[in-house]
Amino acid sequence: MSPDEFIHGLRVRSEAGDPGSVDLFAREHLDKVLGKCSDAQADLIGSLMRETYLIHGYMPAERPAAQPPEPACRVKSRGTAAA
Amino acid sequence: MSATYGRRRELSAIRYYPVPPGARAVFIIEARSAKESRQAQELFDYVGQLAHVVSISEGAVMSYAVHVPGDPGEPSLFGRIERLLTTTFAFAIVERNFSDVTLRLIHDLCDDSRTHAEELPLCGICGRPDPFPCRASVDLVGEAEPAHLVYCFRCAEESGSLEPGALLRRLIGLDPRGFDIPSDIPSLPVPDLVQHKPLPDSLAVIWDDRAVRRGALYAILEAYESGDELLLNAAVLRFDVAVTDRLRALGYPRHPTAIVRICEWEAPGRTTPSLEVRLGKWFLRRDLILRDDADRPLRTWVHESIHAREPWAPDWKGEFEVWPGYEEGLASGLAVLILHRSGIAVEDNPSYSFYVDVYRELAARIGVEFETLLRKLWEYQPATIRRNFGRIVNSLYKQAGARSLSKTQLRRLRSAADAQFGREMRGQSCAANRGPCWKEVFCEP
Numbered sequence: 001m002s003p004d005e006f007i008h009g010l011r012v013r014s015e016a017g018d019p020g021s022v023d024l025f026a027r028e029h030l031d032k033v034l035g036k037c038s039d040a041q042a043d044l045i046g047s048l049m050r051e052t053y054l055i056h057g058y059m060p061a062e063r064p065a066a067q068p069p070e071p072a073c074r075v076k077s078r079g080t081a082a083a
Numbered sequence: 084m085s086a087t088y089g090r091r092r093e094l095s096a097i098r099y100y101p102v103p104p105g106a107r108a109v110f111i112i113e114a115r116s117a118k119e120s121r122q123a124q125e126l127f128d129y130v131g132q133l134a135h136v137v138s139i140s141e142g143a144v145m146s147y148a149v150h151v152p153g154d155p156g157e158p159s160l161f162g163r164i165e166r167l168l169t170t171t172f173a174f175a176i177v178e179r180n181f182s183d184v185t186l187r188l189i190h191d192l193c194d195d196s197r198t199h200a201e202e203l204p205l206c207g208i209c210g211r212p213d214p215f216p217c218r219a220s221v222d223l224v225g226e227a228e229p230a231h232l233v234y235c236f237r238c239a240e241e242s243g244s245l246e247p248g249a250l251l252r253r254l255i256g257l258d259p260r261g262f263d264i265p266s267d268i269p270s271l272p273v274p275d276l277v278q279h280k281p282l283p284d285s286l287a288v289i290w291d292d293r294a295v296r297r298g299a300l301y302a303i304l305e306a307y308e309s310g311d312e313l314l315l316n317a318a319v320l321r322f323d324v325a326v327t328d329r330l331r332a333l334g335y336p337r338h339p340t341a342i343v344r345i346c347e348w349e350a351p352g353r354t355t356p357s358l359e360v361r362l363g364k365w366f367l368r369r370d371l372i373l374r375d376d377a378d379r380p381l382r383t384w385v386h387e388s389i390h391a392r393e394p395w396a397p398d399w400k401g402e403f404e405v406w407p408g409y410e411e412g413l414a415s416g417l418a419v420l421i422l423h424r425s426g427i428a429v430e431d432n433p434s435y436s437f438y439v440d441v442y443r444e445l446a447a448r449i450g451v452e453f454e455t456l457l458r459k460l461w462e463y464q465p466a467t468i469r470r471n472f473g474r475i476v477n478s479l480y481k482q483a484g485a486r487s488l489s490k491t492q493l494r495r496l497r498s499a500a501d502a503q504f505g506r507e508m509r510g511q512s513c514a515a516n517r518g519p520c521w522k523e524v525f526c527e528p
Contacts, residue, residue, distance in 0.1 A: 023348060026348055027348055030348070030365050031365055034365055034366070034368075034369040034373075035369065035373055037369075039374075039379075039433070040433040042351075042366065042369065043351075043432050043433050043434045044433070044434055044510055046350045046351040046352070046363070046366060046434070047350070047432070047434035047435070047509060047510070049349070049350035049353075049363075050349075050350030050351070050352065050353040051407065051506075051509075053349075053350065053353060054353055054355070054403065055400065055403065055404050057355075057356075059355075060346065060347070060348040060349060061348075062346060062347055
């Protein structure tokens with residue numbers, strides 16, 4: 001997929017107001033397309049993603065969190081705040 | 084309780100070190116190996132670049148008191164440290180205060196584990212320890228050496244809300260060692276502890292040396308890909324301190340509750356309404372690895388930090404959805420300006436360069452420096468620029484020596500601004516057909 005095709009696909013999904021679809025599309029192609037992009041194309045991709053996610057309050061699912069060390073973490077937190 | 088002396092001593096000068104208001108917390112960590120001790124030490128070395136840190140014990144039980152100057156509310160730093168601890172150490176306690184109970188607990192743990200506990204300063208009135216006491220250095224009549232006095236925050240609080248000089252006089256007056264304070268001697272603040280701590284050279288150099296900047300960003304990327312959460316957070320914290328310190332020095336501080344996270348499938352940068360600055364890993368990777376460019380990620384970091392200057396207006400969507408250019412033009416223009424002022428040549432983000440040019444032309448039209456306009460806009464909460472735009476421009480216009488804008492001109496201003504800052508103008512070049520522009524606003528009706 002060329003950067004222009006990717007931008008078109010992203011724009012269509014962004015204009016449809018579907019951040020989940022933008023996210024899936026990005027996961028599928030972003031890492032490969034970014035290497036072929038000019039700076040302007042990368043900035044445009046970035047702004048399409050950011051605005052779609054921002055307006056819809058969308059948070060892409062993250063990679064699985066790193067495992068805490070063994071034994072399982074026992075963090076206690078007390079109190080609230082103090083001046 | 085401190086000893087009471089038989090005779091009263093007269094002071095001839097008071098120099099005090101005021102403790103700014105803020106929040107305090109104590110972090111206790113069980114370090115099960117030398118490596119974990121070192122990790123804890125490194126972590127709190129980083130924290131020491133952001134806040135005041137006092138080590139209470141070192142060894143199998145590592146404990147630190149942290150004081151964050153500023154609003155006494157819960158600072159985001161405590162949450163960040165807590166998150167680091169949860170992902171790194173098997174046992175940790177966070178006490179969001181400093182109390183006798185906490186200190187007893189630390190001493191018990193230190194006794195059990197044969198860990199050395201530090202002596203904390205003792206209050207001259209109640210005798211209780213305090214890691215961040217009010218301090219004064221006083222000259223005594225007839226004595227060659229000054230005396231150093233220390234008072235805990237509890238005694239300070241009980242003395243009521245006084246300005247620092249008066250508070251110290253009150254506390255010295257309560258000191259059971261007996262000091263007479265003539266009314267005509269001055270109380271002078273000692274400035275070096277009042278001011279913000281200077282940025283360590285190793286952090287300032289992130290701005291001054293591209294290779295160091297690249298290395299610091301590469302460390303973030305490497306830590307992210309290694310899955311080591313502590314390493315990642317420490318690397319992000321290091322870069323973030325350099326960014327926020329420079330912003331503060333230039334007069335554009337980020338809001339203290341804002342946090343930065345590296346995210347897998349994000350845009351290059353996005354700030355959420357809860358002031359989470361999210362930076363996209365793939366874009367960072369592209370800039371660093373494929374382009375060998377450490378300046379664009381810094382531009383993004385600064386850009387997002389400008390969006391995180393204040394909590395957003397509750398109705399932020401109203402402005403951002405239809406007219407993103409008011410805010411994006413500000414963030415993009417200011418980010419580039421800040422980098423230029425630091426000797427880093429970057430271009431505007433082409434997605435928002437149209438908005439930046441619109442502001443640049445406006446500044447020229449009303450006769451003020453570009454930065455003067457941006458600074459004025461920056462003072463407004465995100466998503467409130469549009470509703471205040473007429474007032475902002477009018478005040479700058481008058482400041483430049485012109486007459487106040489007429490109602491007709493203000494109406495034209497709103498219409499021209501909305502046309503130029505609309506979503507559809509994103510990514511446009513200046514040569515594009517742009518509809519109404521500033522010239523029509525400022526011509527006489």
